[in-house]
Amino acid sequence: MIQFEQFVLQNGLKVVVHEDHSTPMAVVNVMYDVGARDEDPTQTGFAHLFEHLMFGGSINIPSYDEPLQRAGGENNAYTTNDLTNYYCQLPAENIETAFWLESDRMLSLAFGEKSLEVQRKVVSEEFKEHYLNKPYGDVWHKMRTLAYKKHPYRWMTIGAELSHIENASLEDVKQFFFKHYRPVNAILTVAGHVTSAQVQQLAEKWFGDIPAGEKYMRHLPQEPVQTAPRKLEVRANVPVDAFYKCWHIYPRMDRRYYTTDLLTEILSGGGSSRLFQALVKEKQIFSNIGCYHFGSIDAGLVTIEGKLVRGVKMEDAESAVEAELQKIKDAPVEEKELRKVKNKTESLIAFEDMSLMNRASSLSFYTLLGNTNMINEELDRYQLVTATELQQEANIIFDPANSNTMYYFGNH
Secondary structure, eight states, X not given: OXXXXXXXXXXXXXXXXXXXXXXXXXXXXXXXXXXXXXXXXXXXXXXXXXXHHTTSOBSSOSOSHHHXXXXXXXXXXXXXXXXXXXXXXXXXXXXXXHHHHHHHHHHOBOXXXXXXXXXXXXXXXXXXXXXXXXXXXXXXXXXXXXXXXXXXXXXXXXXXXXHHHHTOOHHHHHHHHHHHSSGGGEEEEEEESXXXXXXXXXXXXXXXXXXXXXXXOXXXXXXXXXXXXXXXXXXXXXXXXXXXXXXXOOOTTXXXXXXXXXXXXXXXXXXXXXXXXXXXXXXXXXXXXXXXXXXXXXXXXXXXXXXXXXXXXXXXXXXXXXXXXXHHHHSOOOXXXXXXXXXXXXXXXXXXXXXXXXXHHHHHHHHHHTOTTHHHHHHHHHHTOOHHHHHHHHHHHTOGGGEEEEEEEXXX
């Protein structure tokens, strides 16, 4: 059981405290309820741009990193389609430094053309390097627009187009900040060698007087049910042909999320999994193959992707994948196989929970979902999944009408 306490400041900032006195360290995690799905379709990539801007200095502090490093701390951040998360770890006796830094940049960034220009360049370079010039880098740009027609998951976190970031004005950026980066849209989680009373006092002192902001209410366009298969062929300068297929699945808070997660483990969780055994080892159709999902808050995608062995026809590779999916649709998974993936999931959860940083970020995420105690309930939800449910879900999810297929051919 992971113990925690919670309270809410008057300005709406949610605070979660997890005491762990077995370590001299503390983690301060600030999660903002904003991701790429909250962007204007004509101004994408802003959530990710902000992750960079947040390190460019705030109203009273020209450099974020320097004071943190002096206090023996390290920090990082990440953006997803659903959220933006900032975290730092430092010796617990220096924890006030983290409160000072995080509260100042929540109060207000030092918005300036220079800072925007620097970060715009950084993000533009990242876009070019990872998504335009890298082999297979455009796969998810193409796959998302194939699979999603309405929902903002149809673009990636980096943005739909490079021009959106290149044309971002200082005014656009400020509006985005003051709409989303407010206490009422944030969760502060503090974990480690701290006490609840100490965190409460520091939270009030440093965050208490920041204006609350308006609670951001989502009204995202819902993705209509897919009723016919979609297909795309791509030719690019890549070394080997690759196969991608994805299907729509359920939101994160849906009970069937756990069934889907276990399905991906059965299909591709390591060397003894079905797809690897049948298609890489035995039939030698793929050099590697994986099945995974994004764990997104709104209804996501489950994906099978693999690189083909030279000389294998794309249609044959797809048929082989379909044959493996048919097996899971036709017959319930044996109890032994189900027990194995449940045990693996249990050890993964236990391993993740060992890290103080992970615990802090999980507590924030479950708070964002509306139930912090999910951190202690997840395992039970996996344990409840039955072989019959797995078979039923395989038939619903892996329905051809729900599929999006991409043949990615190399020039060879």
